[in-house]
Amino acid sequence: MNKKELKEFLDEKVVLYNNPNFIETDPIQIPHLFSKKEDIEIAGFLTAIISWGNRTMIIRNANKMMEMLDNAPHDFILNHTSKDLKVLENFVHRTFNHIDLTQFVKSLQNIYINHGGLENILNIDDNSNTYQNSIHQFKKVFFEIEHHNRTLKHISDPLKNSAAKRINMFLRWMVRNDKTGVDFGLWATHNPANLSCPLDVHSGNVARKLKLLLRKQNDWKAVAELDKNLRKLDKLDPVKYDFALFGLGVFEKF
Template sequence: MSFSFEQVKALLEDRYQRYNTPAFIPHDPVSVPHLFQQKQDIEIAGFFAAILAWGQRKTIINKCHELLQRLDNAPYQFITQHHDEDLKQLLGFKHRTFNDTDLLYLVYFFKWFYEQHDSLEEAFLGNPASPITCQKARLEHFYNLVFSLPEAPHRTRKHISTPAKKSACKRINMYLRWMVRNDERGVDFGIWNRIPAADLICPCDVHVQRVARRLGLIQRTQSDWAMAEELTQNLRLFDPDDPVKYDYALFGLGIEEKF
């Protein structure tokens, strides 16, 4: 069955309105950063919630709560003010293949980064004198920066995707959606203002991909960066300023309606 441009747009707009509400929050990993008010706490909790978004949503959320407890439910304060002895409470954390080696390094990286910067947004922007203006380059810069420290374990690289390896970068794109989109509907935070919503790339999990293919929004069969760009470019036909708002529609159609 094929759908016309008008049919697809009407469906996406309707489901965007239906699913982009506070009722979406409790059963989604975005609920984790919503536990906080301080910008840096939201950034850090959101980052870990996105990176650990692998598997059943209930399990992901429970694991994130465990991680936050190990960070004294104050992630920014713990990361910037902890003593070496405090790091012992991170030992033994594990979610799938993410373990305490990965956690300890990311805490180390964040401590190093926040000593020099106020917001994690700056990790995606490049040199202030010549800021990066391409979303693909922003994600590649972030990956390279995270693993630029000599202490970086090789094993941790698999937990942060980069377009340079042709990954669709679902989890980082989801994280950026949370931080950047600002439609005042209560789900996404909109606390970063130097990356335009128009530049965001749609997070592509299996549900989003299935629905997008059925609607004719992607032709590419391989799940990679080129597919994520293809989908986003087609979503821009419906809203060039905020294409990733339709992530709600595609995800909701896939998860809630088995479309």
């Protein structure tokens, strides 16, 4: 396919998958349970962080998390007591357990009380057009309070060449306004042109088949290569193509 044909093909797949039906099978359904901005942010962030493995299990465990947070995650984050944290002791999702969830609750409390919330702390504060350094700085703030070393691995660092798939997915949810009701477009202080594709096995394999990505590893260098090529197709909303790549990989076995 030439560039024009590729764009037409992928644009058709975006229309096919970037619609409300997508929500039914995707972890993004969890933040869609809420209407308050901060509840959507926190539910989205915690759901994205455990989004690896079986999607049915991700959704089930994310729902459990929300129940443990009294289905009012922002209020729980701000006002929990040490007694309230005991309810988290039975939580586990693969290698993310109650110790990690408790740490996340405490770190999020610090971010909302002392740093203006997730929208503020994840914003790009340099002249770059990617979130690479922003995510790195976010991790430093996230763990500036007393923390368990075991929990460090659950926030990726792109400056250490991690693809940061889960945080990039969360950023897509918050920043893109897709006009169809899937991504939220809550963060008006952010620019969707700066988003990076949440690179995983499915999107990576499809991108390579379509010659959008040559690098074999799914790391930040691959993210940067894919960014460059997707921005040639749509410089204002490059990450809409995540729907096309993911849909082709998961639903069509492309």
